[in-house]
Every structure is written in C-alpha cells, then in structure tokens.
Amino acid sequence: MAGRRVLITGVGSYLGSLLAGRLERDPEFEAVVGLDTREPRQPLGRTELIRADIRDPGIAPLIARAEVDTVVHNSIVRQPGPGMSSRAMHDINVIGSLQLLAECGQSPSIRAIVIRGSAGIYGAEPHAPQFFGEEMTRLFPLRTRFQRDVAEIENYFETYSRRHPDVTCTMLRYQPAIGPSLDTQITRYLAQPACPTYLGFDPRIQLVHEDDALDALVAAIRRPVRGAVNVAASGTIGLARMIRAAGRPLLPIAGPLFGPLTGAGRRLGLDSYSDDFRRLLRYGRGVDIARLEREVGHRPRYSTTEAVEDWVAGSRAGERTAA
C-alpha cells in the first residue's frame, strides 16, 4: 500500500503520540490523523488533530472526510487511574469501541483496523497453561469487569470483521507494559516503598518493554493480520525477583488479608490495585508470542528481565536528577 492514511485514536497518550510521531517521519504514510480530547504528550508535526471524544457520534463525518485506510484503536483504558471511575473506564472502552466501529462502517475507504487490546482477557489463573496461545480465550470463565469488557470489545471487532471481509482486523493483546518513560500500574507498583505480595506465592510475570510495544504496533500497521496476536517480551520473570531487581523490599501478606490491607493503603493515599492486577500478583500470566514473531514479523528486542532492568536503570537515573 502506497501513500497510506492512518487514524489514531487516543493519540494524546504517551504511546499514541509516539506512534503518530513515528508515522509522521515515515514517507510511506501520506496522512496521519489523531483523535483525542487530550493534548498529545509529545509535540507533533504534520499530524492532523481532531479534538473530540471517541464516544461522540458527531465525529463520523470527520473520519469519513479524512479518507483513512487504517484505523489504530489506541484508547482502551487498562486501569482506572486517578480521577477515573471503573464505570467511566467501561464507558470509554466498550461504548467507545462500539461507536468507533459504527463510524468505520460509514467510511468505505477503511482496509485495516489495528486495536491495542489487552492480554487481560486470558485472566490470571492457577491452572492456566504457562503460555496462552491466541485460541485459548475460552479456557476459563471471565472473572473481572475489565476481562468482561475486553471480551466484549473483541466480540464487536470479530463481528465487524465477519461482516466486512475486505477489512482486516488485528487484535493485539498486550501484556502490561513497562519502561522508563511509562506510568502504568506495574511501574507505580514497583516504585512504592515496599511491594505487597501474596504470602507463599511467586508467580511468573510477563511484561512488554515500551519500545517493543510501539514497534509491535508499527509492525502490525505495516502488515495487518487477521485475528488476535499476543504482544509481550520473550520469557517471564518471577515476581519476587522483579521486586528485588527494583531494589524494593517484599511485603508478603496472607491471601485473605491482601484485599482489606491494600484497600486500607488506598485510603492512606497509596496506589489502588484493580481485581485484575491482584489476580496477576497471585497467579501471574504468560502468553505465547510465536504469531507476533512469525506473522506480524516483530521479534521483541527486550526479554521480560531486560525490560525490568531497563526500567530500573531509568528510574535510578530519574532519582539522581531529582536529587
């Protein structure tokens, strides 16, 4: 495809604005259109910004006029951050995706949709295979609200791609991202004075480095494949080892007390943990990335351990400059 035109939702997020910047510099991409209510985190050049909420039905003509061939759906919220209730999160994720698809249906130029989804759909289970393959979403019941939301979103896109066989839908299932410039649940967790863990559990954690997160997205835009693709760093790391690498003390809490104690910590102003994150801390999760490597053609540069080490080096440097 020559002279591609791309629409990026959630362009105001860190990864979204990095992506827009990357595509701007690439002559293969004739036009880059960004959609968000927020100001981009990085200054952008030729990206054409649409200041609108993804849930606003009024943006359909704007998207149609931009005549994009590829839509990158990057506004799926992974954790209820400060100032965002879980209900608002559900609204943005599910209603936002639904609205976006309705708008895509009115734009005949669209050939590909790439979604930055979540590996959270697999959940975190004690009896799970160590590495989930893309076909294993139905092995366990959906336990948390976020899991159900992600499943619902995936369902919408699946239905859409069945009804529009000429549009390729790529559902990228991201493991939690880590990196020196990111602010996510996992980086906030590791930056605490002490890291609460489940007493007697040391799950295998798999992450993705921010550079790989961006490169995988670019690779999927260049070569969209049909269906779901797991995105993660190679290998896993034990939770205890990850916390030690971050130079934090472990704070083991017995299972039944974990919820109440971390809940009390939240009232004291510490970070809160979503249900998904708590299950992750207890059981961990790994995904198989063979499809990402073979079909999308992105081989992660960082292993999970290297990604953690890179974050540690970055946060140490940050502490030094602050001091």
Next chain:
Amino acid sequence: MSVSAPAALAFMRRLREGLDSGLDLPEALTRGAAALPREARDTLEHVLRRLEGDHEDDEWGFDEDFSDLVEPFFGFLYDRWWRVRVEGAHRVPAHGRALLASNHAGILPWDATMISVALLREHPLPRHPRFLVLNWAFDLPWISVFIRKVGGVVASPYNALRLLEQDQLVAVFPEGVKGTGKPFAERYRLQRFGRGGFVEIALRAGAPIVPVAVVGSEEIYPKIADVPALARLVGAPFFPVTPTFPWLGPLGVVPLPSRWRIEFCEPIQTTHHGPDAAGDRGLVLELTEQVRDTVQQALYANLVRRGSAFV
C-alpha cells in the same frame, strides 16, 4: 551474542553435568575429602552464571541452582529412606525430546522427584526432567513455588507440547488424580490412562514415549479411607485417611520408608507415524494401551523382584 557463544555454553554445561555425575558417586563415599574438586566445580559454576548474565531461572520458573541446593535432601530420601534401585536409565534418550509415562500415587509428587534423582544419578548424561503436576497443587502457597522451581508445571497439554518442542524431557502421570486417590488395597493396579492425551502430544511432537514403572511409591501413604466432605472443604480432590494422617498432624505427611524400584522400559518410537497421526483415535488408544500394558507388566515384575515392601 555470537553464534559460537551458545555452542560454547552448551559445551560447558555438558562438561559441568559430566563433572557432576562423576563427582556424585565418590562424593557419597568421601564427602569431606572432595574439597578440591568441589572448589573447581564452584568456580566453573560461577563462570557459567556470569556468562549467562546471572541467569536464575527459565521461562517456566525452573531454577537449576535451587534444584542443586535441595539435591542433598532428595538424595537422602533416595539413598537412605527409600533405598531406590534403578533399572534401564540408559534407555531414556540422552538428548532431544522424550515423554516419560509413569504410574502415580500419593498426593505429593514424590515419585516425580525420585524419577528426577534417578536420572541425575544413573543416566550416563544426566538431565533434569520436567514433570506435569496435578493442577490442584498450584493453588497452594509455598508448595506451588517449590514445585515450579524444581521443574514442575501445570498439567496442561499445551505445557507438555511446548516443553517437548523445546526438546525437554517431560514426565507425565496418565493416571492423573485417579492414581493419587487409589486406596491401599488397589495399589499397583493401574487406573485408566485418561483419554490418551499424552500419546496425542507425543505423536504431535514426534517424541518417543518411555514407559516408567515406580514400585514403592504406592505404599508411602496407605490410604484406607476418604472423607469427601473434608476434601470439599479444603478444595482438594480427596481427603486421604492413612494410619498416620491426620492423626499425627503434620507428622502424618512424613512418607513411610518403603523400598523402591524404578524401571525405565524400552522407548516406544512415534516419529514414523507423523504428527497428523495425533488425530487418529484408533492409533492413539492402541498406543495408550501399549504403554499402560508395559507399565503394568513392569510393575508386577518389579514387585516380585523387590520382595518385602519395607525391610
């Protein structure tokens, strides 16, 4: 890393494994006098670790250093407690993928750990097998961590297939939970081997199946009764009552000192069937029955050869 570096690493690993097995026998006799070779070994290990960038565990959570650390404890059980005799360790392929299929008893995977020690001690080229452990164990604090560190993984066909594709040695217990819950009166009578899932996996991966018979493991926890209500309460598949458990509390978990024999039987090759044969129900059931038969015959033969169970 250059192309030659992994080869050099593999060579050093082989070298160290050779050193380990060479050291083990004399070490058992003259534990104290082996100071110099042990020092040499430590240095070598140190070099290896630095080469691998402080590599602690693999993607499965298997921790070779930790396994070496707990080896003396398992070694004690192997030598003194259960006085294990091994036959046919050389029949286990020295490299590449292979599936060990064994009988199973007892709620804790002692039989898996003893198979592991047997291969490390008696095999010409010692290797750590990975074993598939009853899912239920991964809900338990500490135990789940421990099992993972010594090479256990959740009993899922996906795990078995991936391990075999990584050319590992994988131990499975096709009797599954039916085996662990066997009452004492039915010891050494093999239960149904599931639906032959392990054969399907071996066919798909092109791995030979090595039937393994473990005699002794079925006497360590003689289950005389089951309390399903208590089992439901703690979420276990069954709640065993043995002469010592639960009467003696935690002491009841100490296994009885039966005498053990482990026999590795002639491998059954699967590569000539091709991976598509995994869908052939008839062939899968036929091979399953063949493995089950081999293990059952070997069990009877070794029971006779062992003689009395405890002395």
